[in-house]
Amino acid sequence: MGKLFRCVTGLMALSWAGVGVAAAELTDTQTIAATVRDRAMSGQSVAWSLLSELTTDIGPRPAGSAAERAAAEWAATKLRGFGFANVSLQSFPMVAWQRGAERLELLGQRGPQLLAATALGGSPPTPAPGLEAEIVAFPSLQALQAAPPGSLTGKIALVTRKLVVTQDGTGYLAALGARSAGPTEAASRGAIAFLMRSLGTDGHRFPHTGSTRYSGETGPIPAFALGAPDADQIERRMRSGEKVKVRLFSSASFTKNAQSQNVVAEIPGKQHPQEVVLIGAHLDCWDLGTGAIDDGSGVAIVTAAAQLILEQPRRPKRTIRIVLFGSEEVTQPHNAPLGDKVYARAHAGEMPSHVLTGESDFGAGWIYSVSLPRGLADTPFAATLRELLIPIGTDISKWDAEHTGTDVKPLVDLGVPSFKLNHDGSLYFNYHHTADDTLDKIEPATLSQNVAAWAAVVWLAADTDVNFRESARP
Numbered sequence: 001m002g003k004l005f006r007c008v009t010g011l012m013a014l015s016w017a018g019v020g021v022a023a024a025e026l027t028d029t030q031t032i033a034a035t036v037r038d039r040a041m042s043g044q045s046v047a048w049s050l051l052s053e054l055t056t057d058i059g060p061r062p063a064g065s066a067a068e069r070a071a072a073e074w075a076a077t078k079l080r081g082f083g084f085a086n087v088s089l090q091s092f093p094m095v096a097w098q099r100g101a102e103r104l105e106l107l108g109q110r111g112p113q114l115l116a117a118t119a120l121g122g123s124p125p126t127p128a129p130g131l132e133a134e135i136v137a138f139p140s141l142q143a144l145q146a147a148p149p150g151s152l153t154g155k156i157a158l159v160t161r162k163l164v165v166t167q168d169g170t171g172y173l174a175a176l177g178a179r180s181a182g183p184t185e186a187a188s189r190g191a192i193a194f195l196m197r198s199l200g201t202d203g204h205r206f207p208h209t210g211s212t213r214y215s216g217e218t219g220p221i222p223a224f225a226l227g228a229p230d231a232d233q234i235e236r237r238m239r240s241g242e243k244v245k246v247r248l249f250s251s252a253s254f255t256k257n258a259q260s261q262n263v264v265a266e267i268p269g270k271q272h273p274q275e276v277v278l279i280g281a282h283l284d285c286w287d288l289g290t291g292a293i294d295d296g297s298g299v300a301i302v303t304a305a306a307q308l309i310l311e312q313p314r315r316p317k318r319t320i321r322i323v324l325f326g327s328e329e330v331t332q333p334h335n336a337p338l339g340d341k342v343y344a345r346a347h348a349g350e351m352p353s354h355v356l357t358g359e360s361d362f363g364a365g366w367i368y369s370v371s372l373p374r375g376l377a378d379t380p381f382a383a384t385l386r387e388l389l390i391p392i393g394t395d396i397s398k399w400d401a402e403h404t405g406t407d408v409k410p411l412v413d414l415g416v417p418s419f420k421l422n423h424d425g426s427l428y429f430n431y432h433h434t435a436d437d438t439l440d441k442i443e444p445a446t447l448s449q450n451v452a453a454w455a456a457v458v459w460l461a462a463d464t465d466v467n468f469r470e471s472a473r474p
């Protein structure tokens with residue numbers, strides 16, 4: 001009986017502790033990596049409480065709003081409370097966009113039908129009485145771009161392209177052009193407004209907002225995203241040969257002298273404090289929901305992972321720096337510097353000593369693999385990491401990290417090597433940028449798995465001497 005008990009407890013102790021590796025053989029670095037991973041997996045991280053507070057007590061926090069400022073102050077207070085060093089707010093000016101009242105009606109002989117639609121971020125208001133015109137539909141942005149100049153004069157353009165479900169989110173990247181460039185393309189052909197089928201993979205009447213960008217000589221035109229069933233409704237009407245008209249209204253507005261901010265905090269490295277492993281997420285979110293998947297979960301994941309590292313008996317060799325970016329969701333005219341560029345500019349002199357970066361901005365779905373900087377997938381570093389991650393269902397990807405994220409892109413462009421934790425994002429675009437992006441969409445167990453993977457990767461990267469730049473050299 002005693003023998004059986006010892007055997008069972010021995011197995012329990014090994015359950016998350018590096019399968020196939022006896023505890024005594026683990027180096028100190030690996031012991032700590034396994035410890036932070038196991039604490040996270042068993043739910044002993046602050047991730048859920050952070051995410052719950054951010055989405056409940058602060059809620060919607062659009063870029064440049066008082067709520068975004070409150071979120072940054074909340075985060076700074078939390079980070080100081082946990083014991084992070086050098087906690088600071090990095091403020092910058094911006095033009096903030098506010099949604100107003102909005103309404104879209106499908107007109108017809110039997111009276112108007114109210115459609116589920118929402119204005120795209122950055123779109124101008126309609127005239128006070130609203131706009132009313134006939135729709136010209138296009139199956140894609142490319143089809144709209146092929147329309148001759150002047151062919152949309154006085155009309156409303158509609159792009160009906162559907163988003164393809166993919167695990168890695170590439171379906172979104174492929175379709176994004178309709179939202180970012182569609183309004184300008186329509187306006188340059190004479191359209192007075194722009195509509196699009198939401199960039200979403202759900203079949204619900206939750207329109208997906210998101211920022212659009214205006215360029216060129218024609219002025220900005222009002223732009224809306226439609227719920228998927230509402231886009232279907234318009235398409236069916238058009239198929240019967242009917243000239244379909246809509247009436248739309250938006251009282252969106254802009255605040256010229258708004259302010260946003262990044263929150264920066266550190267665990268100073270013990271041996272090479274000048275060498276920085278930077279991990280990021282963004283605090284702002286769209287106004288319709290409470291930003292649980294985008295990107296409250298990212299904020300919770302990177303903060304909780306670093307907090308577990310902070311609890312350990314010794315510090316890592318390198319500095320771990322958390323940056324919670326402001327204003328990720330918006331596009332500003334004339335390339336005004338927002339959170340990502342503000343950080344990169346303010347720390348330009350330190351870029352050569354930023355050794356690695358990554359961000360969490362794709363929800364909290366299961367992490368199935370980690371992409372490392374080029375040249376690293378077959379190294380001892382990757383082998384050690386794989387041994388730590390396989391027990392939690394995560395492998396090392398054979399594909400190098402690319403499209404690491406919007407907020408760390410300026411760093412990557414300046415030559416900082418990056419890594420990426422690859423989520424199962426199959427459900428992400430059911431909720432992304434909708435009123436339905438709320439706390440209940442997060443699975444506590446997968447949130448814990450995310451923190452576990454992040455904590456192990458970040459600790460190992462910060463406690464190694466591997467030069468990720470050298471490895472990445474061709």
Ligand SMILES: [Zn+2]
Pocket residue numbers: 282294295328361362
């Ligand atoms: Zn995001």
